[in-house]
Amino acid sequence: MATPHAGRLSGRRVASVRTLIGAVLAALLATLFATAPAQAADGQITGLAGKCVDVAGANSANGTAVQLYDCNGTDAQRWSNPGDGTLRALGKCLDVVDRSTADGASVQLWDCSGGANQQWVVTAAQDIVNPAADKCLDVRDNNSANATRLQIWTCSGGANQKWNAPASGGGGNPSGFVVSEAQFNQMFPGRNAFYTYSGLTAALGAYPGFATTGSDTVKKQEAAAFLANVNHETGGLVHIVEQNTANYPHYCDWNQPYGCPAGQAAYYGRGPIQLSWNFNYKAAGDALGLDLLGNPWQVENNASVAWKTGLWYWNTQSGPGTMTPHNAMVGGAGFGQTIRSINGSLECDGRNPAQVQSRVDAYQRFTQILGVAPGANLYC
Structure with missing residues (x-):
């Protein structure tokens, strides 16, 4: 860059200025490299x-x-x-x-x-x-x-x-989902083989606004929030169905005009957000174009259907909260409001802080994997 009136400086003064600038730059570079690892090159991991x-x-x-x-x-x-x-x-x-x-x-x-x-x-x-x-x-x-x-x-x-490592050679994410298959596997290293990544990506078309709304940060935060709640509900994507079989007969509300055609004990928790009760199977099935009231076993036998029920709740239901989990994340209310909408009546407002912390821990871990900040308002 040209210096104004540089032609008026004597040769000696120009040399002196250059020496001073060089010393300042050297000092700045020394400070930077004393506090940060060197850049990775040729596949090296430097620290x-x-x-x-x-x-x-x-x-x-x-x-x-x-x-x-x-x-x-x-x-x-x-x-x-x-x-x-x-x-x-x-x-x-x-x-x-x-x-x-x-x-x-x-x-x-x-x-x-x-x-x-x-x-x-x-x-x-x-x-x-x-x-x-x-x-x-x-x-x-x-x-x-x-x-x-x-x-x-x-x-x-x-x-x-702190490290500088070579970039991934995975070639991007063909699914278009903000969570790659490698990241999904990293989030759920012990998952049940039923919960496939392909099942999840196949289900995304049912709710095209999910993890595609807002900035790149918001998209990743929403995906992390959904998967963190799923992680808690299923023990790390291990459980397909509710483990307490004694509860199974309790999820039939005979006050509903359609009753429980699949049987008194057929509407137990299934899938990534543990869909339960006959009225929820009816509502989810109607929204997804599936007969889940008559055949609730689809949720435990078809990975894509299971993921769709989780996305149905996330995108359309407020539960004990005041907004859907989707709206909580894209509207800036924060992760804590997703907990309230899923299980707030049992966990929020100090009722079960350990359960809330479990969800928050998973969310923070998943946002770290996706390389985004978790944002504010993590608790309910």
Whole structure:
């Protein structure tokens, strides 16, 4: 950039100014790189003191330690992020020893197995998180010396947990949903095979406004909010049907003119938001063009139908709240109001804070996976 009246400066003064500017820039760069990890290059994962995540001795044997080391450009420091939730070097996966979820569990290189201890999320905040443990990749004792072992530890935001990692090679998300299949699998590492990602994406067409309304942040927040409540209702997408079978006969309201044609005990909780009661099966079926009153078992036998019932409640029902969960998220009321609309009469206003906290914890975890802030008003 030209300096006004630069031609009036003597050569000596120009040199002096250049020297001063150079010194200022050098000081600024030194400050920046003292507080932030260096940028990743060529598949390196860089972190504390600008050093690299390194496979000890470039050894590809199972159980080889993963450590911090001066960056040297070798294959021992070349990591790929193929889009399936793994981080790979030398043909193997970054792995938590013994599938541990405890603070201080070391990481190692191991044959890729698809296990939850080999799943990692590179967040927008530069954390590398193992969702199964809900912990961050961490440099032991905040020690930047070569050969310091890496581990998992409760996420603290410290410099020893900040990384620059290669971008995912997964090639985007063909479904168009703001949650990719890899992210979905990271959210639900122990899910029941019934709850398929394809079933969820097939159901999205029933409510096209879901997770497509507002800014990119709002879209991701809504998806995270829905899935966090689903996580709580189903124990991490494990339970397809209500576990307390003693409750099954209680969900038939004979005061309804259509009664309970599938039987007194046929309307128990099913699906991702545990649809229950004959009148809810009737209303959901009418909205979706399905005979759920006559055949409620569709919800436990067809993944897409199950997901559609969850989306039906989310987008159209207020429950004990004052707004639908969809409107709560896109209107800015916050995650707490989605809890109120789903189970507020039993959980909100101090009735069951542990249950509320469970939902909030899942929501914060899922927004982290999606790389967005959770927003305000998390509690009800």
